[in-house]
Every structure is written in C-alpha cells, then in structure tokens.
Amino acid sequence: MNIKTSEKIIDIAQEMVQTRGYHGFSYRDISERIGIKTASIHYHYPAKSDLAKALLERGLDAFDKDLEAIDAEGGHVKVRLQKFTQIFLKTYGDDGRLCPFCMIATSQNTISGEVQAEVSAFWMKGEAWLENLLESGERTGELELKGSAQLLSRVLLSSLEGAMIVAKSFDDRDRLEASIGFILSLIIEKGG
Amino acid sequence: MNIKTSEKIIDIAQEMVQTRGYHGFSYRDISERIGIKTASIHYHYPAKSDLAKALLERGLDAFDKDLEAIDAEGGHVKVRLQKFTQIFLKTYGDDGRLCPFCMIATSQNTISGEVQAEVSAFWMKGEAWLENLLESGERTGELELKGSAQLLSRVLLSSLEGAMIVAKSFDDRDRLEASIGFILSLIIEKGG
DNA sequence: GTCTATAAGATGATAGAC
DNA sequence: GTCTATCATCTTATAGAC
Numbered sequence: 519m520n521i522k523t524s525e526k527i528i529d530i531a532q533e534m535v536q537t538r539g540y541h542g543f544s545y546r547d548i549s550e551r552i553g554i555k556t557a558s559i560h561y562h563y564p565a566k567s568d569l570a571k572a573l574l575e576r577g578l579d580a581f582d583k584d585l586e587a588i589d590a591e592g593g594h595v596k597v598r599l600q601k602f603t604q605i606f607l608k609t610y611g612d613d614g615r616l617c618p619f620c621m622i623a624t625s626q627n628t629i630s631g632e633v634q635a636e637v638s639a640f641w642m643k644g645e646a647w648l649e650n651l652l653e654s655g656e657r658t659g660e661l662e663l664k665g666s667a668q669l670l671s672r673v674l675l676s677s678l679e680g681a682m683i684v685a686k687s688f689d690d691r692d693r694l695e696a697s698i699g700f701i702l703s704l705i706i707e708k709g710g
Numbered sequence: 711m712n713i714k715t716s717e718k719i720i721d722i723a724q725e726m727v728q729t730r731g732y733h734g735f736s737y738r739d740i741s742e743r744i745g746i747k748t749a750s751i752h753y754h755y756p757a758k759s760d761l762a763k764a765l766l767e768r769g770l771d772a773f774d775k776d777l778e779a780i781d782a783e784g785g786h787v788k789v790r791l792q793k794f795t796q797i798f799l800k801t802y803g804d805d806g807r808l809c810p811f812c813m814i815a816t817s818q819n820t821i822s823g824e825v826q827a828e829v830s831a832f833w834m835k836g837e838a839w840l841e842n843l844l845e846s847g848e849r850t851g852e853l854e855l856k857g858s859a860q861l862l863s864r865v866l867l868s869s870l871e872g873a874m875i876v877a878k879s880f881d882d883r884d885r886l887e888a889s890i891g892f893i894l895s896l897i898i899e900k901g902g
Numbered sequence: 903g904t905c906t907a908t909a910a911g912a913t914g915a916t917a918g919a920c
Numbered sequence: 921g922t923c924t925a926t927c928a929t930c931t932t933a934t935a936g937a938c
Contacts, residue, residue: 523903524742537819541733543932558904560933563747580874616816618901620872623879624816627729637879669892673873676889678866682873687829697868700861704896715921736913752915752924 526552531574536615539569540625567630570622574636577618581605581640582699585647586607595655596706602648608680609640610694614686622681645671661706670705676703716754718744724765725873732762732817754811759822762814766828769810773797773879775789775834777839787847794840795890798870828833837863853898862897869893 521529530551534543545556545566552559563569590603609617619640626634649669655661663670676697685694713721713757722743726735737748737758744751755761780793811832818826838865847853855862871891877886 539731539817539820541731541822542817545933546931547817555905556932557906561903564933566932590929614818620875621816623875624813625731625734626806626878628731628734634879641876641879664896669888672876672885673869673889673892673896676872676876677869678870678872678894679875680870680915681865683812683815683871684833684868686818687826689831693864695863697865700857700865701869704865705881706855735913738912746921747923748914749916749924753921756915758914 519678523554524550527559527569528573528576531569531620532577533615533619535570535573535618539621541584549569552670552677565635567633570629570633574618574622574633574640578640578643580637581643585643593684595651595658595660598651599648599655599706602651603678603702606682607695607698610682610685610691612691614691615691616682616686617679620682641675644675648674664705674701674705715744715746715750719751719754719761720765720768723761724769724810725807727762727765727810727813728801729805731813732821759825762821762825763828766810766814766825766832770832770835771857773835777835787843787850790843791840791847791898793895794843796895797871798874799887799890802874802877802883804883804901806881806883808878812874823853830900833867836867840866856897866893866897 527548530548531543535545545559548559559569563572584605585602587597591601592599605618609615619637622629622633623637626637647688651668652661652663652667652670654661656667659688678701681694683695683699685691685697719740722740723735737751740751741748751761755764777794777798780790783790783793798809801807811829814821814825815829818829826836837860841859842855844855844859844862848855848859870893873886873889873893877883877889
C-alpha cells in the first residue's frame with residue numbers, strides 16, 4: 519500500500535525544515551522532489567503555514583508516542599533519561615537533521631501564532647516529561663539531583679538542541695553523541 | 711559624525727538575521743528600514759552572501775574583543791566564566807535576538823562554504839577560549855572540573871545557544887537568565 | 903486529486919544616469 | 921554613493937478543466 523500524498527508532502531517538507539529552515543524551501547522544491555505540481559500541494563495544504571502546522575502536529579504526536587513508549591518499557595530512570603536523549607540522536611540521523619521545532623523556533627518572528635503554539639507545546643511537553651522523570655528518580659533514590667527538577671529539565675532539553683546545531687556545523691555526529699553523553703553525566707549524579 | 715552606510719546596512723541585516731533568520735529578510739526589507747534603494751545596498755554588498763559574511767566577520771571581531779576585555783580585566787575564573795555568559799545575555803537583549811552565528815548555522819545547507827567557515831570559526835574561538843579558561847581554573851585550584859575541559863567547553867557554549875532559542879519561544883528573558891545561572895552552577899564545582 | 907494556466911508580488915541582481 | 925529602470929526568476933496562491 520502506498521503512502522498518501524499528504525504524508526509524502528509532509529515527509530519532504532519536514533526534511534527541508536530540518537535541513538534548510540522554514541524559509542529555505544518552497545512548494546516548488548517539494549513538487550520537484552515528489553513529482554507533482556505545486557497546485558497539488560496547495561490542494562493538501564492551502565498555505566505554507568498550514569503545511570508547517572501539520573508537520574509540527576505530526577512531530578508532536580510522534581514525540582508523545584516516543585515518550586509513552588519509554589514510560590511503557592519502564593526500567594531505571596537513568597536508562598529512561600538516556601532513551602530520551604536518543605530521540606534527538608535519531609532526529610539528527612545520518613545527514614544532520616536538526617529538530618523541526620527548534621528550526622521553526624528560530625523563525626518565530628516570521629510565523630503565525632498558531633504555528634508558534636506548536637513549538638511551545640513541544641518544549642512544554644518535553645520539559646514536563648523530564649521534570650516528572652527526574653522527580654520520580656529522586657524519590658526512588660535512583661537519582662540525586664544537582665538542582666531543581668524544573669531547571670534541570672529546561673537545561674537538558676535546550677542543551678540537546680544547542681548541541682545538535684553545533685554538531686551540524688562541524689558535520690560531526692560523534693561530537694553530538696559525546697556531548698549528549700556528557701550532558702547526561704552532568705545531570706546523573708548517582709548510579710542506578 | 712554619521713555612521714557609514716555600509717555599517718548601517720550591517721546593523722539592520724544583523725538584527726534581521728538574529729530575529730528572522732538568513733532567509734527571513736530581503737534587501738528590500740533593509741532598504742525600507744534604512745531609507746535607501748536596494749541597488750545602493752548591492753553597491754556595498756553585491757550579493758547577499760557578501761552581506762552575511764561581512765556581518766559575521768564583524769561579529770567575530772566583536773566577540774574577540776569581548777574575550778580580550780575579559781582576559782584583560784582578570785579576576786577569578788568563576789567571574790570570567792560569568793562574564794562570558796553575559797556576552798550571550800547581551801546578545802539576546804530586550805527584544806529576544808538570537809546569536810547570528812547560531813541562526814546562520816541552522817541554514818547551513820543553503821549557504822556558501824565561505825559563510826559556513828565564519829560560523830565554525832565562532833564555535834572554535836569560543837570553545838578554545840573556554841577550554842583555556844577552564845584548564846587554568848583547574849590548575850590554580852579555582853575550579854574542580856566535572857569532566858574534560860574540552861567537553862565542558864563544548865557543552866557550555868552550545869547550551870547557551872539552545873537556552874536562547876527556547877527562551878525566545880516563550881519570550882522570557884528571565885528564563886534565559888535562570889538557565890544560564892544554572893548551567894554555570896553545573897560546571898562550577900568549587901568556589902573561588 | 904492532479905493538472906494547466908495564470909496572477910500579483912517578491913527577490914537577488916545588474917546597467918547606466920546623476 | 922545613490923538613484924531609476926529593468927531583469928529573470930522564484931514564490932505563494934487561486935481558478936477551473938479533467
């Protein structure tokens with residue numbers, strides 16, 4: 519069974535958001551990659567902002583599912599934390615794709631409030647999930663936090679985003695992996 | 711005495727790179743803000759990539775001078791570290807300006823190697839300066855590092871970039887200040 | 903759902919007058 | 921150095937046929 523055109527469009531658009539930024543690609547770029555005309559893309563997503571919103575909504579759903587999967591698997595808090603960071607490594611992939619939410623965030627001043635809301639929702643979801651994990655880790659004694667769970671969560675999430683950007687500048691996935699490992703070591707005090 | 715037009719152009723362009731991204735503004739936007747025609751801008755910067763390069767070169771010079779000033783002032787390593795982070799707070803300003811190098815970095819796949827080189831130079835300069843500071847801090851006993859100076863430097867610099875982006879999403883300078891303070895606390899183990 | 907045709911406006915850029 | 925004029929191309933978007 520074939521992938522729906524509307525999904526194919528989002529696939530390409532997402533890749534382009536991740537590698538070129540919101541203003542770094544056009545409907546024409548997508549049409550050439552996918553083999554249909556720009557008018558057909560407008561049928562699925564009338565405005566570019568609709569496309570951006572759809573792409574971020576799908577990304578947020580995927581993020582939710584990734585987090586739920588980690589929760590479902592259980593295991594030590596340390597392991598769950600590491601699995602969280604692996605989401606970002608997976609996003610980066612082999613070709614240096616940055617986080618779509620981070621990319622759109624850098625274009626904040628040029629996008630609609632509706633799209634901005636998707637970006638904020640991503641940060642809030644990630645921070646809340648981390649905060650909850652960190653607090654439970656401290657309660658069970660698996661973790662000894664070096665500061666408030668809230669600050670730790672915020673800094674962890676944003677650090678991952680920053681690490682991805684710099685790693686990409688050097689086209690160096692190893693650097694990203696090393697940075698992530700080190701960020702984790704700064705946060706995880708006590709072994710499980 | 712008046713500011714040279716070529717500088718005025720860079721001023722506006724830099725602000726727009728910081729708030730809208732490399733592809734988020736045009737020569738027309740600059741011309742309207744500055745009160746000259748686009749052709750005049752092309753006289754000073756024939757191609758947009760020339761403008762980007764000039765703007766980043768100027769930014770790198772300013773960064774160098776900021777670092778030299780910190781070195782010249784001397785003082786405890788902890789204080790110098792804090793002054794380093796204040797450079798990024800200053801960049802963020804009152805209106806949520808992101809780091810121009812970080813902004814261009816997110817457009818890596820769409821820009822020339824010459825411009826990419828300016829971005830890499832910025833990371834390398836910042837990381838090298840931090841690494842040197844951290845190592846000297848450890849030697850003098852002012853600091854007790856939680857890991858290699860290199861990893862610490864890389865993570866510190868990229869964390870600042872990430873923190874700026876997320877803070878901007880929430881239009882929250884206080885969040886940025888709190889994050890930076892916390893990042894420093896994670897790195898600084900022992901008081902001076 | 904996809905196409906052709908088309909539109910209005912933006913964009914990066916150049917030639918040549920002043 | 922700045923202007924007018926002009927350019928080819930790109931960009932987002934719509935109308936209507938198939």
